[in-house]
Each structure stands twice: as C-alpha cells, then as structure tokens.
Amino acid sequence: MKTKIITLLLLVNCLVSFACDLCKKNQPKGLEDITHGEGPEGNIDYIIMYSAIIIVGYTLIMSLKYLIKPKEKEDSHIKNLVLNENNTSS
Template sequence: MKKILAVFILFFLFGQQIVQACDVCKKNQPEILQNVTHGAGPSGTLDYIIIWVSAIIVGTTLILSLKYLIKPRENQPDHIKNIVKNEGF
C-alpha cells in the first residue's frame, strides 16, 4: 500500500512535466491549446464544432446523471424496483 501511494505521489508531482507539449508542438498548436497537447491539433472549423458538440453531450450527460442519482423520483407504485422489493428477492 505504501509503495502504491508513493508511486501516485511521484506521478502527481512529476507527471505534469511529462504530459506538457514539447516546444515544436507548442508552435504548431492554436493559441487555446498551446502547451496542453501533442500533435497537429484541430485543423479547421469542423474540428472545433465536433469538439464543442461532444463537450456539450458529455456535460449534459454528467448533469443528468448527477440529477437522477441525487433525486431519482421513483415513487410510483408500478416502478420496477417495487416488483423486486415486493417479491422478497
């Protein structure tokens, strides 16, 4: 357990330097993504549209999943959980 904790601490402290982009990639990236990622990055407007649409879908999914985890509204007598609960499984 202590070895695993030590490894996680090392990754946390020194991992940030490993995942930052190199100097060549910093120059090739758009201004928003500089020093964040390696590679060519988004090459046009369509790439940015795809990124934003997927970010909106992920954000909506996260919000709805938290909403239904906190208040599931399962009070109806014909809800599926009541079948299992009433049968005594």
C-alpha cells in the first residue's frame, strides 16, 4: 500500500511540474513544456545555462571515474601511508 501511495504522488508531481499552456507559449522554441515562468531572455542566459551543464557533466564523469577506479594501489596514496605507519609501530 505504501509503494502505491508513493508511486501515485510521484506521478502527480511529474504532471504538475510541466509548464501550463501560457508558459508553453512564452518559452523559446526547444525549451517549451519544461518549466513555468520566463525562459532565457538573452545570449548571456544561454551561456550561463550551457556552462552550468558542462560543469555538472564534467563533475559527474569525474566522480564516477574515481568511484569505479579510485587508484588506491599507489604507494603515495594517503591510505597506504596511514596503513604502513600503523604496521611499523606494532
């Protein structure tokens, strides 16, 4: 029952998050039906938006890269320095 309620709430949230008819008409071509309110008004707004997309994409790629292969096998890695220090003091 709990999963049905959560699913219903998520579906309703998706329907509400789309733009209304007036906002669709006022949005620039390609961005209509995405959000309410005014869209980007000039070239600077597009530059800011695409720069943010590039930064977030790069951050996502690098975080996945270091989560999948963290390269902790190098002798200079901080983890190995701490482990080796604890082994020599025993």
